[in-house]
Amino acid sequence: QxxxxxxxxxxxxxxxxxxxxxxxxxxxxxxxxxxxxxxxxGKQREFLATISPTGGSTTYADSVKGRFTISRDxxxxxxxxxxxxxxxxxxxxxxxxxxxxxxxxxxxxVSS
Numbered sequence: 001q002x003x004x005x006x007x008x009x010x011x012x013x014x015x016x017x018x019x020x021x022x023x024x025x026x027x028x029x030x031x032x033x034x035x036x037x038x039x040x041x042g043k044q045r046e047f048l049a050t051i052s053p054t055g056g057s058t059t060y061a062d063s064v065k066g067r068f069t070i071s072r073d074x075x076x077x078x079x080x081x082x083x084x085x086x087x088x089x090x091x092x093x094x095x096x097x098x099x100x101x102x103x104x105x106x107x108x109x110v111s112s
Contacts, residue, residue: 006022015085021081037097038108055072088110
C-alpha cells in the first residue's frame with residue numbers, strides 16, 4: 001500500500017527541538033521531491049520545506065528558515081525535519097508530502 005507515515009511529534013518546551021521522520025512506502029522515493037507542511041487550528045495548511053530527490057537542493061519558508069532543516073536518507077526511504085528553537089507559534093499538525101500523497105500528520109505542541 002502506498003503511504004507516508006510520519007513520526008516524532010510530541011510536546012516540547014519553547015526553545016526546544018524535535019526531529020520528525022516520514023517513511024515513504026513508494027517505489028520511486030529516490031526520484032521524488034519530498035516536502036513538509038503544517039496546519040495550525042483555524043489556519044490553512046502552510047508550506048515549510050522541500051528537498052530534491054538527491055537531497056542536493058532544499059527550500060524553506062521564511063518562517064522556519066534557519067531553525068528547521070529538511071534531509072533525507074534514500075536508502076531508508078525516509079525524510080526528516082529537524083526543528084530547533086521551537087516557539088508556541090510552531091504548534092500544529094505536521095504533514096509529509098510526496099506529490100499528491102500526504103501522510104496522516106503528527107502533532108507538535110510547543111508550550112511557553
